[in-house]
Each structure stands twice: as C-alpha cells, then as structure tokens.
Amino acid sequence: MTQPLIRPATAADAEALAAIYGHNVLHGFGTFEEVPPSAAVMDQRRLAVVAHGLPWLVAEEAGRVLGYAYAAPFRPRAAYRYTVEDSIYLAPEAVGRGLGRALLSAVLAACEAMGLRQVVAVIGDSRNAASVGLHRALGFEPAGVGRNVGFKHGRWVDVVWMQKALNGGDATAPDATGLTLTGH
Incomplete structure (x- = not known):
C-alpha cells in the first residue's frame, strides 16, 4: 500500500467529494x-471554507480521492473567530486504514498554524464509535451529547460534541486576528 497524498482540495475534486459525501448522506448518520x-x-461549500483561509484537504492514493476533511467557521458571529468545526468523510473502502487520522491531523496542524484556539467536532450518532474514537485519539474531549436531535433512516439520532484546544486554548488572550466573520 502506498502512502496517501494529503493535499488541498481543488475544483477538480468536486465529483469525488460529492460521491464520498453522497454515500455518507445515504448510508450513514455522520451528517443529518x-x-x-x-x-x-x-x-461551492469548499470555496466558502477556503475563502476564510481554512483548510479543506483530501487524501489521494493512486490518483483517486479516498476522503476529505476540513475546518469551517464554527458560527458567523465575530466572538467565535478563534473557533472552527471540523468535518471528515471517507469513501467506504478507505475506512479503517488510517486515512481519517492523517486527514484530521493535517487539518488540526493547519488550524494551529493559523493561531486558532478551539476545534469543535459535532459528530452525528453517539453510536459512531469510529469518529468518536478518532477524535479522542487526537486529543478531543467530550463536551456533551444532544439526545435524539435528528431523525434519519427511521430512527432518532444523537449528536456528540467534542472539543480540542489549540495554542493554549483559553489560557491566554489570542495573539492573532482569527477568522474574519461578518455575522450579527
């Protein structure tokens, strides 16, 4: 097995992104x-993320995109400018191969380099042991559970909140400008 290339997503990846996400929409609970x-x-979603200077990365192997991860603004209000929300999706054949860890690690490193202070994971389905375990392994801590907040595929689904501090978290005031957000 070759080592996957982790690189910024481009417009040329749009079909692969849609296929990967589409599979997760139709068959999983990671997204509602x-x-x-x-x-x-x-x-368009990718462009909105990178317009903030945030990472949207893909894992590519033998010319094929097998997964992607990104960090998006957590909320549009200015006070949230040091916090992002991560997302990660893999093609079914890529699950369990370490690609999720490689992708999310690269996203976290990019966020830390930007001077961001908090990363929030909003994980669909409290039964999603793989995503919860990945985030825990990368230093995320439990922050709460929204019980039965979504209804998908004929059942109620929880949301698991996890959080990771970057650059000292709340230990000091931020020394960077953070994201430019324009919400009210």
Whole structure:
C-alpha cells in the first residue's frame, strides 16, 4: 500500500467529494443531510471554507480521492473567530486504514498554524464509535451529547460534541486576528 497524498482540495475534486459525501448522506448518520448535494454544491461549500483561509484537504492514493476533511467557521458571529468545526468523510473502502487520522491531523496542524484556539467536532450518532474514537485519539474531549436531535433512516439520532484546544486554548488572550466573520 502506498502512502496517501494529503493535499488541498481543488475544483477538480468536486465529483469525488460529492460521491464520498453522497454515500455518507445515504448510508450513514455522520451528517443529518438526507439528499446528497451535487458536485457543484460541494465545490461551492469548499470555496466558502477556503475563502476564510481554512483548510479543506483530501487524501489521494493512486490518483483517486479516498476522503476529505476540513475546518469551517464554527458560527458567523465575530466572538467565535478563534473557533472552527471540523468535518471528515471517507469513501467506504478507505475506512479503517488510517486515512481519517492523517486527514484530521493535517487539518488540526493547519488550524494551529493559523493561531486558532478551539476545534469543535459535532459528530452525528453517539453510536459512531469510529469518529468518536478518532477524535479522542487526537486529543478531543467530550463536551456533551444532544439526545435524539435528528431523525434519519427511521430512527432518532444523537449528536456528540467534542472539543480540542489549540495554542493554549483559553489560557491566554489570542495573539492573532482569527477568522474574519461578518455575522450579527
């Protein structure tokens, strides 16, 4: 097995992003979306993230995108400018191979380099042991559970909140400008 290339996603990856996410929309609980978005919509989402200077990365092996991860603004209000929310999705054949850890580690490193202070994971389904375990292994701590907040595939689904401090978290005031956010 070759080592996957972790690189920034581009417009050329839109079809692969849509296919990976679409599979997770239709067959999983990691997202509460129920209709897979098109490649064009996925590329718009990617562009919105990178417009903030945030990472949207893919894992590529033998020219094929097998997964992606990114950090998006947590909320639009200015006080949240030092906090992001991570997301990670893998193709079914990529699960259990360490690609999730490689992708999320790279996203966290990029966020830390930006001077950000908190990363929040909002994990769909408290039964999602793989995602909870990955986040725990990378230093995220439990922050709460929203019980039965979504209804998908015929059952109620929890949301697990986890959080990781970067750059000392709340130990000191931030020394960077953070993200530019324009919400109210």
